[in-house]
Amino acid sequence: MLDTTFDPKAAEQRISALWERSGAFAPTKKPGAEPYCIVIPPPNVTGTLHIGHALNNTLQDVLIRFERMRGKAALWQPGLDHAGIATQMVVERQLAAEGNIGRRELGREEFIGRVWQWKEKSGGDILKQLKRLGCSADWSRERFTMDEGLSNAVRKVFVQLHKEGLIYRDKRLVNWDPHFETAISDLEVVNTEVDGFFWHFKYPLENGETYEFPTAYDEDGNVTASETRNYIAIATTRPETMLGDGAVAVHPSDKRYASIVGKRVLLPLADRYIPIITDEYPDPDFGSGAVKITGAHDFNDYQVARRNDIPLYVLMDTKGRMADEEHVPEKYRGMDRYEARAAVVADIDALGLLDFVEPKKITQPFGDRSGVVIEPMLTDQWYVDAPKMAIPAIKAVEEGRTVFTPKSWEKTYFEWMRNIEPWCVSRQLWWGHRIPAWYDADGNIFVEETEDAAKAAARAKHGKDVELTRDEDVLDTWFSSGLWPFSTLGWPEDTAELKKFYPTATLVTAFDIIFFWVARMMMLGIHFMGEVPFKDVYIHALVRDASGAKMSKSKGNSLDPLTLVDKYGADALRFTLAAMAAQGRDIKLAEPRIEGYRNFGTKLWNAARFCQMNECAWWEEFDPATPQQTVNRWIVGETARTAAIVTKEIEAFRFNEAAGALYKFVWNVFCDWYLELVKPLLNGDDESAKVETRRTAAWTLDRILMLLHPFMPFMTEELWSRLGESGPKRAHMLLVQQWPDLPASLIDDGADAEIDWIIRLVSETRALRSEMNVPPATRIPMLLVGASAESAARLERYQGLIDRLGRFEYSTSAEAPPQGSVTFVLDEATVALPLEGVVDFKAEVVRLGKEIARLDGEAGKIRGKLGNAQFIERAPEEVVEEQRERLADTEATSAKLSAALERLKAAV
């Protein structure tokens, strides 16, 4: 016998082990099985499960379990990302904590060895945590972006793209992270508004020259006042960069400066003369209209400098300290950039060239991992020609070969792809795929998959063996993740899996990595496989806390999924996340919600317990088209209806709708009504009805378990097994059972109408009893007046049941209503409850009066509608007809209640 509650702690582990041992997570080898593949967004090897992962992977598991049950060869390809910066950071921190020397002292080889050690020991905990959630990925196929096969794929891709001219080396400004001392991509830069200052400097004109600078204008724009200046005013938020200025630019149309364009100013502190030039970039209406041009440390200035042939002065080293360079005044060399900033301001001030300082909100770039201010730096890096590779990737979505759900994300994808910049893929780190490029002494580059191949290429070029040195840099982590949909399936080997599962079916991810990951997979997948990497991209919500703030450890508002699993069970968490995964809205998750769905599980558990107590054993030969009892035919039809909805909604990625339909069916249909309605049959003397009901109940419960399995895998598997202890032996575990595909022919309109009639009769009765304060224990008579033959027959057929649910002393059809009774209308009939002495009839008079008034108001509204010629003319016929019926019903009900009211008044 089942306990009254499910114990997830004990069951989850046991069931997980059974599943894994069964081998069912691997795709079925059944011939002809249609392939269905999801590649997991590989979590960082350093990661621990947070609620976003829980949502992401729950939805993937729902899809995989659903398709597996539908008989497809369902492959959920798991794995881990080596997460370059994040992992290097963790291990460096660990070295520091152990009091060990830093990575540079350790040396590259040794350090990488340490990272691998760390990975083997504590990396990838997150996959174990996913197993606790019930994720049914094919764990035997686990891949790692740094494993041999994937590294091989990375090298091959890099070399081929290079040969095709789609990867190239270039010197340009990059986002430099002075903490990690590496370049990063645009995407890894987070722009944040912070409080800063705007320093206004004066750069003196060469040879003490002067010019008239307008200070006031009249209404027509004529200069009415001016002052003589021997300087040009510039402003900056980053004073230390002035040491690298190569020019001052003004707009060509700016009359104020026309007379000094072409002349030179003294760059203070640096003691260099730099020209005043014109360029379209300066905005005459902003600041002084004159811009200092620091080509090597500002993205805008860089463009201006390039256009005007202005020299670039690199000011800083890799750590963001002022460089030991001739053009940097000795005093500042070696200073940190912020130290230099203070010194420059003080020195400018000392020279009397500090005009004024104003506080200002400025947008500053920060490294997303390091949190330090990013410095634009002029360096040599490797770039992917993303603008070119984006073209077919854009086309694929335009043509619908890959479809985003919700569709609106396609706009975001297009927006980004159409404005994409070259992708800087080299990183000055050690942990990652080392770039397969070798240099000779002359600076020639040989990009090959192996050192031997590079040597051979060098030999071919020079006609002899030459010394080569390998590029020190590694690739952006996202470079290898971009290959994930085909590299994990075995590419570049021509594997059976690759043939079968590429293109994959569905990618499930949050919007925040559309650019980082989805776009790159599209570009690389199309290029190397000739086909899109996935047909559907389902973009799900972000999980936020109950007040809508992003969950984060530092805020302390994050719900830890594993704590929630411990507390409520994995099924409750999964069902909650699925039920809340409405498209296009973030999920604000609060714990009571999870508790509620845990309770839902308990409800189902107890329904199963009830079935078990009543010997509802499943029957192998049961044919759902055969039950005779109306209530059984009805629940079979309801099951078919629900199965169809759940199937349709999962297919459309409307997980919340699927979960909602199941919730309603299990609780409000199966538990609230079906089980109550069959109690008399299960306790009755009609053996054949009893047997049929037991089998129907068992059949329905089994379908519930199947339909619910993708959402609540543990409890359903447990019940499947426990309920299978009676009846024929179950051949398979639930996770490989066939998904219910029930024909609409199982829906019996007659049964629906009959059961609906009973439900309304009972519900109305209960409502009235409650309103009239009739104690539940009080049994009262029920008279069905003016009933049609059909209704009378129904009453007769279900009398025992109706009496039980309505708590009636007895029930009967009657010709005429008794004098004093409480009344409601049921279709053509009037239900009268003679309650003389039990209730206060004055209250009933009032109640009826109100009800009649409400109905009459309603009828008036409908009459108004029907009286509108436009409505009759333009609205569809069925809508008009519906309104006519409504009016007739309302009027008839009102008339019956009015009659009842008259009788009551006479009796009082």
Added chain:
RNA sequence: GGGCGCGUAGCUCAGCGGAAGAGCACUGCCUUCACACGGCAGGGGUCGCAGGUUCGAACCCUGCCGCGCCCACCA
């Protein structure tokens, strides 16, 4: 500056052209032989505001008002 989205019951949210919904919270009654992680019943909404389209609008259009998020090189 560009783009996306959201304002519906106390809270969290479905619904997105034909009679205002769910869960939680709240109120009353109930230890009814599956379940108090339960049962039965109930209260509660001018669907942000203003116009427009329509026979009909929470739903479509326009404009406002609030609130998020993403992208962006104003020194």
